[in-house]
Amino acid sequence: MRVHLTNAGAITLCESSVFDRLDVLVDPQSPARLEQAIARIGSRDGAGHVRLSPSVLRFLSDHAGAAEWEADFNAMIGYAASKGWLDDQGRVRAHLTFREADEVVSESDFKSAMRALPAGISAVTCGSGDEMVGMIVSSLTSISADPPMVGFFAHQNSSIRAKLLESGRFAANVLGEEHHDVISTFLSAPQGLARFANGSWAEGDHQVPVLTDALASMECDIVCTHPLGTHDLIVGKIRKTACSSANPVVHFNAATHSLVPVQTH
Template sequence: MMYQQEASFRDAMRRLAATVTIISTSGQGRRHGITATAVTSLSMDPPSLLVCVNRSGSLHDLLAETDRFCVNLLREEQVALSNVFSGKLAPEERFLHGSWAEDEHGLPYIADAQSSIFCRKQDAIQYGSHSIFIGEVESTLVSEDIRPLLYGNGSYGRCAPLEAAA
């Protein structure tokens, strides 16, 4: 019965479309980042968000040890960059792709992202296979053009307004 419940939950979650992000950080003289959709706002006062990272994933330990991270929301034309950060390349090799810059703390961010949200880690909570990192927003960079890259049902997509009902 548990397998059916897990499979059913997995199928349900495929229907939860989300903006594709790259979570980036640096520490111990190295940069690292992964593609993620398990990101959500937490509070506006103080401005904060949640990032959920698998504890067995390559980013987890560095993110647990560092004070800051950046959530880069991708544009619809950044599918290739999303794929690069999905784990096919070694962490440092990933940063050879895309338009990367660093903030005053040496935190890597995508210069042409939909938006980049710079966070100071406030807490980490372990739950099941993941850690939930709480980041308090220190600053943001926001593009004028709104064209986020979405992911749902195992595929990339784009956001388009619905026509008004007749």
């Protein structure tokens, strides 16, 4: 059984039905990020070990609750107890295994590839009155229809992040050809009311700024946030939607483009 602390921010359980060993595999990452990851699963026990709660391992496993898996898992914990590897809180001692290299593409290669990915453009907003904030995203995506959820990514240093997490809600406003001024202002103006100088903005039913002529607006409650690399995935449950007829725009190759229907035969 192996807990994997990825340098993307995800924590997974590998080989969850292998009960003759338990360790924590660590991808190359900064000391600060590593300590944050360890704090999510347990606590340090010297330089080379951590303490893990059995409940964390159960939570990470897809097999928890199955009778055979539970029997083998309890036997593993019992064996650890017999060897003195459990502390007075019942947490098991696990060895840290450090992966020396993680071969990935360069940041410039990554950005070149992402510039080739067309994506819709949306204004994510939150706050009300003098506390309104917002940003442009091209990462808005559908997640689930039941319950209805959408998500987007916000950089962990984003000027909107703290307000988003504090308010616990946001509006996602899908932009179209009529909203070039909105896009330009959001990208150039300082964070705050100045970004709402262009466009027909109104306070929605859930106290978030809504663009009244957006292709679609979705008022959402934040139900999940998850750090992944330099960004946070922010997921919202949709409480209200509104739609209008307009032509969409997409972000492609570092520019905004209109769409032209493709003739099919």
